[in-house]
Amino acid sequence: MTALHDGAPPPLDPPTLPDVPRSTHPPRVLMLYGSLRERSYSRLLAEEAARVLTSVGCEVRWFHPHDLPMKGPGLDDHPEVVRLRELSIWSEAQVWSCPEMHGAITGVFKNQIDWIPLSLGAVRPTQGRTLAVMQVCGGSQSFNVVNTLRVLGRWMRMITIPNQSSVAKAWQEFEDDGRMKDSPYRDRVVDVMEELVRFTLLTRDVRDALVDRYSERREAAGRRAAEERVQDRIGGKGL
Numbered sequence: 740m741t742a743l744h745d746g747a748p749p750p751l752d753p754p755t756l757p758d759v760p761r762s763t764h765p766p767r768v769l770m771l772y773g774s775l776r777e778r779s780y781s782r783l784l785a786e787e788a789a790r791v792l793t794s795v796g797c798e799v800r801w802f803h804p805h806d807l808p809m810k811g812p813g814l815d816d817h818p819e820v821v822r823l824r825e826l827s828i829w830s831e832a833q834v835w836s837c838p839e840m841h842g843a844i845t846g847v848f849k850n851q852i853d854w855i856p857l858s859l860g861a862v863r864p865t866q867g868r869t870l871a872v873m874q875v876c877g878g879s880q881s882f883n884v885v886n887t888l889r890v891l892g893r894w895m896r897m898i899t900i901p902n903q904s905s906v907a908k909a910w911q912e913f914e915d916d917g918r919m920k921d922s923p924y925r926d927r928v929v930d931v932m933e934e935l936v937r938f939t940l941l942t943r944d945v946r947d948a949l950v951d952r953y954s955e956r957r958e959a960a961g962r963r964a965a966e967e968r969v970q971d972r973i974g975g976k977g978l
Contacts, residue, residue, distance in 0.1 A: 743961040751953070756945050765798040766939045769830035773837035773848025775805055778917075780875040780909040781848075784928070785836040787919040788873065788904075791932040792834075802826050802851065810853040820854050827855050827864040831946075832939040833897070834932075836873040838909075839884045852891055866896040867946025871935040873904040873928070880907035896950055900938050902931045 770789055772781040789799045807819045814820060827833070837848040855864050870892045874884035885903045892899040906912055906924045919925045942949060 743958060749957060749960070756948050759944050762944055765796050766792075766936055766943070767829060767831045768792050768797050768799050768935075768939075769826050769833045770799060770801045771833060771835050771848070771851055772804075773835075773845040773851075775847055779838075780906075780913065781836045781838045781873075783913050783917050783919070784873055784875055784904070784906060784909070785834060786917065787925065788834050788836070788871075788928055788932050791929050792936070795933065795936055797832075797936060800826055800829070804847055804851055807850060807854065810850055823851060823854055824856075824859065824864055827868075828859075828862060830868055831943045832869040832871070832935055833865075834871045834873065834935070835888050835892075836875070837884050837888065838875050839877070839881055842881075842883050844884050844887050852895070855895070857895065863896065867942070867950045868897050869935055869939045869942060870897040870899045871903070871931050872899065873931065874906070875909035876905065876907045877910070878908060880905050898938065898942055898946075898949070900931070900934050902927075902934045904928050904931050 768789075770785045772779065772785045774781045789801075792799050802823050807823065808814050808817055835848070837844045857863060857866070870888075872885045872888035872892065874881070874888075882903075882905055885905055889899050889903075904924070904927050912920055912922060912924055914920060919928065
């Protein structure tokens with residue numbers, strides 16, 4: 740048993756939410772997609788979602804993964820890595836759109852998530868952000884990708900909304916100019932984006948409290964107590 744777990748866990752207080760004023764600025768949404776093709780259907784789906792978000796008053800920004808290096812040592816200062824992380828920190832919500840390849844997400848998309856750490860010093864680039872997940876399919880409708888994206892969102896400590904979009908035979912669902920055809924699939928995209936905005940408005944001002952963890956509070960208190968004991972010993976020796 741560690742010194743932290745001494746058999747006397749601290750008492751619990753009833754969970755509360757901070758009484759903070761509501762933000763009035765447009766919700767800030769980051770769009771990520773998972774294909775480098777010139778006519779990328781995951782990008783076209785994200786573009787349609789972005790049009791919906793813009794029409795309901797959101798500020799939308801993009802990360803394009805074409806120049807992002809493969810995850811590896813010594814590349815944290817690469818301009819595209821820095822930009823991706825800065826965009827994630829800027830965001831209050833994110834939309835992840837990815838094609839399905841061999842029953843899973845693409846390496847292009849996973850590489851982007853791998854470059855976003857759970858923490859950058861005291862800053863958590865994804866924690867508490869809302870997340871909407873979407874996928875495009877070359878054939879019949881599948882949910883392998885959106886299910887995997889939900890797992891990733893949980894690991895990144897994001898608030899993934901209940902609704903999602905999966906577009907079957909995506910090559911049939913877009914016009915030549917890239918706009919999505921008027922269809923039940925597009926209606927679902929609108930549903931998902933409206934839900935994302937609502938969840939973002941509800942949570943963005945209290946997101947730190949929503950993901951506050953007892954285990955982390957206890958660990959921090961243990962570190963503070965240990966530091967105070969060290970200071971007391973140093974002071975007692977007159978150092």
